[in-house]
Amino acid sequence: MTSANEPIIQVNDLHHRYLRGTPLEVVALKGVTMEIYPGEAVGIIGRTGAGKSTIVQHFNGLIRPRERGKVIVDGMDLADPDIDIRALRQKVGLVFQYPEQQLFERYVGDDVAFGPLKMGLPMDEVRERVREAMEMVGLGFEEFKDRYTFSLSGGEMRKAAMAGVLALRPKILILDESTSGVDPRSRKELLSRIDYLHRTRGLTVIFVSPNMEDMAGLVDRIYVIDDGRTVMSGTTREIFSQPEKLVQHGLGIPQITEIVHELGRRGKVPPTTVLTVQEGKEVLWKILNSSGT
Amino acid sequence: MEDFEFLRNITIGQYLPGDSIVHRMDPRAKISIMLFLVIAITFNISYLANIILLVVTFLFVIASGISLGYILSGVKPAIPFIVVLALLQLLFYGDAYIPYNAVSRTLFRWGWIHITNGSVQLVIVSTLRFLQLLFLASLLTNTTTTSELTHGMEAMLAPFSRIGLPGHELSLVATISLRFVPILAEQLEIIMKAQASRGAELGAKGKLQFIQTTRQVVVLIVPLFIDAFRRAEDLILAMQARCYMGGRGRTHLMTLKFSRTDLIAYVVVLVFSAAMVIFRNSFPF
Numbered sequence: 001m002t003s004a005n006e007p008i009i010q011v012n013d014l015h016h017r018y019l020r021g022t023p024l025e026v027v028a029l030k031g032v033t034m035e036i037y038p039g040e041a042v043g044i045i046g047r048t049g050a051g052k053s054t055i056v057q058h059f060n061g062l063i064r065p066r067e068r069g070k071v072i073v074d075g076m077d078l079a080d081p082d083i084d085i086r087a088l089r090q091k092v093g094l095v096f097q098y099p100e101q102q103l104f105e106r107y108v109g110d111d112v113a114f115g116p117l118k119m120g121l122p123m124d125e126v127r128e129r130v131r132e133a134m135e136m137v138g139l140g141f142e143e144f145k146d147r148y149t150f151s152l153s154g155g156e157m158r159k160a161a162m163a164g165v166l167a168l169r170p171k172i173l174i175l176d177e178s179t180s181g182v183d184p185r186s187r188k189e190l191l192s193r194i195d196y197l198h199r200t201r202g203l204t205v206i207f208v209s210p211n212m213e214d215m216a217g218l219v220d221r222i223y224v225i226d227d228g229r230t231v232m233s234g235t236t237r238e239i240f241s242q243p244e245k246l247v248q249h250g251l252g253i254p255q256i257t258e259i260v261h262e263l264g265r266r267g268k269v270p271p272t273t274v275l276t277v278q279e280g281k282e283v284l285w286k287i288l289n290s291s292g293t
Numbered sequence: 294m295e296d297f298e299f300l301r302n303i304t305i306g307q308y309l310p311g312d313s314i315v316h317r318m319d320p321r322a323k324i325s326i327m328l329f330l331v332i333a334i335t336f337n338i339s340y341l342a343n344i345i346l347l348v349v350t351f352l353f354v355i356a357s358g359i360s361l362g363y364i365l366s367g368v369k370p371a372i373p374f375i376v377v378l379a380l381l382q383l384l385f386y387g388d389a390y391i392p393y394n395a396v397s398r399t400l401f402r403w404g405w406i407h408i409t410n411g412s413v414q415l416v417i418v419s420t421l422r423f424l425q426l427l428f429l430a431s432l433l434t435n436t437t438t439t440s441e442l443t444h445g446m447e448a449m450l451a452p453f454s455r456i457g458l459p460g461h462e463l464s465l466v467a468t469i470s471l472r473f474v475p476i477l478a479e480q481l482e483i484i485m486k487a488q489a490s491r492g493a494e495l496g497a498k499g500k501l502q503f504i505q506t507t508r509q510v511v512v513l514i515v516p517l518f519i520d521a522f523r524r525a526e527d528l529i530l531a532m533q534a535r536c537y538m539g540g541r542g543r544t545h546l547m548t549l550k551f552s553r554t555d556l557i558a559y560v561v562v563l564v565f566s567a568a569m570v571i572f573r574n575s576f577p578f
Contacts, residue, residue, distance in 0.1 A: 019300060
């Protein structure tokens with residue numbers, strides 16, 4: 001077990017090749033190093049094809065390190081074939097890139113209940129967890145539990161898939177671009193609920209996205225991945241104060257951050273890096289107020 | 294340790310870009326040559342003929358530049374099945390199978406089990422044939438792109454359209470089936486990963502539990518089929534949206550060219566296969 005000041009996930013110089021040993025081999029990871037501490041919210045960003053999904057699939061043992069590099073999650077070395085992989089997967093909940101593809105039961109309620117049932121929990125506990133998880137993502141339990149999974153809309157499918165993972169009550173929640181394609185309001189609600197879990201229950205959140213705006217309000221630290229390597233790391237503010245470097249890696253910064261940077265360059269405000277629209281608003285108000293008088 | 298990467302095991306049907314003499318051949322020549330050799334393989338049951346055919350197909354593998362290890366790795370998942378089949382043939386086919394050019398002799402008998410020189414021959418020849426067919430099927434699909442394969446088939450079926458055979462549609466069906474193999478493998482990988490990450494015991498360590506395993510397969514097959522149907526519907530819409538009309542009056546971006554090399558290979562293999570069929574009973578053993 002890990003204590004609070006020891007990383008819960010430790011990745012060291014991780015390498016991975018897809019279709020290993022065939023003529024179609026693809027090198028996906030060429031040296032990823034990161035450390036994630038319990039109760040943190042960490043972002044992993046990088047352009048498409050950088051290797052983000054490959055990294056997070058290592059975290060719950062869907063891909064095992066077989067080449068160079070080490071992955072240690074909650075004290076378990078994932079290269080060791082004898083670890084209890086099911087216990088690991090209960091601790092680490094992974095919502096995939098296309099969550100609608102990970103629904104497989106006929107009814108929404110059954111699908112969400114799959115994980116808790118596999119854990120061997122008593123029925124009333126399973127029901128409770130399903131209800132909680134469904135309400136958490138904004139699917140009414142009574143309304144949706146008996147609906148056909150495959151007749152849901154795209155956005156609803158994503159929510160249902162996320163509920164299925166939340167019902168496991170994981171210690172670590174990984175969202176692999178899982179909120180793209182959800183309408184803005186549900187997305188905001190979903191993110192604020194995850195943020196709430198993170199703050200109140202100490203849930204460790206790993207958020208994968210190519211989109212900076214999502215990251216800004218949610219995560220404390222960011223790792224930037226490019227071409228299968230860790231290329232930048234730091235607090236969200238540190239990362240977003242280096243827009244030139246981010247652009248080099250095929251990324252950008254939130255629009256509001258860019259606006260305030262530009263104002264700083266033109267001498268309208270002291271140079272600052274803002275992360276959220278709220279922070280940006282305050283800076284802009286200050287300018288408006290001072291020019292008004 | 295489990296591995297969810299199924300595409301690593303699917304080698305038949307996977308095009309491998311290359312520039313070998315086999316890659317450059319006309320698809321019609323390749324399809325014909327394969328058919329000739331398959332016929333020759335089916336007719337020959339003697340050791341010698343099968344060894345000759347194995348050598349010939351192996352020469353094609355060398356000419357294609359595809360690594361033998363890659364082709365053989367496709368058999369790995371099927372090995373338990375092949376072994377069981379071979380054992381059944383070896384133990385129970387003794388009475389039924391008459392050996393080539395020899396008198397049936399009992400090598401071992403115990404109860405129902407009856408091993409003869411015939412059943413031994415059957416097992417060895419079956420294995421050789423299996424390898425030959427594997428080489429041919431891998432070669433054709435590993436060196437030919439799907440579109441070449443379709444055009445080749447369509448061109449070869451065209452003469453039969455007079456008697457009402459829908460050549461274009463048949464080759465379209467074949468193309469779509471080939472195209473769907475890797476897609477289904479990928480989809481299966483996603484579904485298995487989704488279930489595993491929510492606590493299903495796929496590939497986890499444990500005793501052999503047949504009932505458990507069968508139930509897991511059902512849970513995998515249903516979403517896989519639903520996805521396949523959805524993809525098929527999407528494909529229909531996409532084709533209709535682009536005004537797909539079928540074969541009539543359709544021109545092709547790619548035109549096939551039957552070169553001298555193709556002709557020579559075609560004639561040589563035709564003569565060789567015909568000889569193998571005609572002289573199938575003249576091999577000494």
